[in-house]
Amino acid sequence: MSKTLEVVNPYSLAPVGHVTTSDWKGVNALLETAHTLFRQSNSRIPAYQRITILKKVAHLMEERFEELALQIASEGGKPLVDARVEVKRAIDGVELCVHEIGQLTGREIPMELTEAGSGRIAFTQREPIGVVVAASAFNHPLNLIVHQVAPAVATGCPVIVKPAPDTPLSCLAFVSMLYEAGLPQDWCRAVICDNAVAEQMITDTRVGFLSFIGSARVGWMLRSKLAPGTRCALEHGGAAPVIVAQDADINAMIPLLAKGGFYHSGQVCVSVQRVFAPKAKAKEIAQKLADVATALKVGDATDPTTDCGPLIRPAEVDRVEAWVDEAIAGGAKLIAGGKRLGATTYAPTVLLDPPSDARVSQSEIFGPVICVYTTDSTAEAIETANSLPFAFQAAVFTKSLETAMQAVHELDATAVMVNDHTAFRVDWMPFAGRRHSGYNTGGIGYTMHDMTQDKMAVIKLV
Incomplete structure (x- = not known):
């Protein structure tokens, strides 16, 4: 059953907003919609439209710069001077996604290296990996969401994002700006849910890629339960x-x-x-x-x-x-x-x-x-x-x-x-942990690469 979650300022503990939580029935419906979108390849958003949407989002973020910074400080407790830096980084991250769309290229595979391959040409293309589920942390409530959600939008993957329950407002603001910029709502959904619902969502067979930022204990546990074929990136901490x-x-x-x-x-x-x-x-x-x-x-x-x-x-x-x-x-x-x-x-x-x-x-x-x-x-x-x-x-x-x-x-x-x-x-730059500190590599371009996969065409010449 859906409930109302109160968001508080972590310094004063005074309320700064509230959000509605989702139960499994609601999350399951969002997953099914996202999976259907991905399976209908003809309905995918072409690259030029994704570029237009992300450029508009960056512009909207610039217009609401101080509002976003104050929200980060209010719900996450990051000093305003540093919150402004986070907003600037988040805008840069969206713009970097636009640039990286043009870098998602395949290559020619030489075929005539042996007699068996003779008379053929082959090439690869990058295509979306599937439904992305992103579970985020509280400490950079806007920039982490940008790092997880914007690459999914850029690569043409439907995405469901679960922000940290302490700091959901910045995530909801970013998702709302995606809609305002022209992204159809079914391509990106934010859900606030309890851990049991989140685990059920993350381990569902319809998930193509998990982006997780949080504790090592939770990250490795979730990885051990992923459905066969689900890829992932885990970002944990260190000392x-x-x-x-x-x-x-x-x-x-x-x-x-x-x-x-x-x-x-x-x-x-x-x-x-x-x-x-x-x-x-x-x-x-x-x-x-x-x-x-x-x-x-x-x-x-x-x-x-x-x-x-x-x-x-x-x-x-x-x-x-x-x-x-x-x-x-x-x-x-x-x-x-x-x-x-x-x-x-x-x-x-x-x-x-x-x-x-x-x-x-x-x-x-x-x-x-x-x-x-x-x-x-x-x-x-x-x-x-x-x-x-x-x-x-x-x-x-x-x-x-x-x-x-x-x-x-x-x-x-x-x-x-x-x-x-x-x-x-x-x-x-690549950003990743080894051993207990994480799995796979973060950074806008690296994340976009992980959210896509190679498909090769081999053409026999007549």
Whole structure:
């Protein structure tokens, strides 16, 4: 049975909107409609029309720029200054989809390499993979939706998107703009539903591709239950490591590490979490990070002067508090923060040398906490950085090309940033986790490739 879900500001917990949830009967009907659309190949929207629709969407987003940014801050708790950056990225992502439509090309397959192939020509084309189901996360409530939904629209796949229940309003705004731009509604539907209905939808045999952004526990569970033939991309989290070499420019490094660790109060899958520093410099680095941390303003994300907003739910504040308290009890030195500031906020925190078995050292904290560890060598730092089952993005700070290339070669990560923080990203680059951190590759062009498949024609010449 459908219900009404209240959406609240995660700082004040005051209502900012409400949405209607869907039961399985409603979702099943949407799946059947989407599957029928896909099977009727003659009804697919031609590329030039998809281009026109996406260009109009980008224009509508530009017109509603401040409205979208305020909505991100209101429902997701991302500071307004960063919410504006998210809107800009989302617009760029839609425009990138337009560009990538022209890159979805096939190729000629040489046939006369053997006698058996002689007298034939062959070529491939890219065609839509099927119904896309996208399950999204709360931390980038507009840009993640763009990364999952716009590529489906661009490739001609019907798509059903399930936004995070904490942040559905930005998703609904984007889907509404797709309709306004001319996309027939049956080609993109947003559903807000409980986990049981979501799992039933995701594992249905009519689903061609699953795009999932969320926890590793849920992502791997869903992958194990996918119907035969369903392809997927899973984006989970990590505990991003930073290697600091002896020759690193510390003063240049500190603002980058602070931004990478405290941006969106650490609620980013590649947020700076573990900083491995030489013994002679670790305390200095921790103190300089602490100086930045204590100067940050924590509060309501809709206040333009706020640097760090709330955590998404009060229970997350409880969890981060418990993890930090555990680390301090185990011997970590508290350099800054280490306390809740209210029911919904936690102070930007710097810890020096937490125990290796503490949860802040072993798992993704997804909160405003940076841990600095004393190490004896770059080799030791890399070995420790690689010791967890997570492998996403990493970083190294050094003036030495040799050290930089050692880190690039030896760090278990899909991307290694040299003299930059771990959370750096542009939306056309590959973005992916290894091992527990994910499966397949994100990034607009990569996602569009995954949402299409090759079809080959072999023509025998008469």
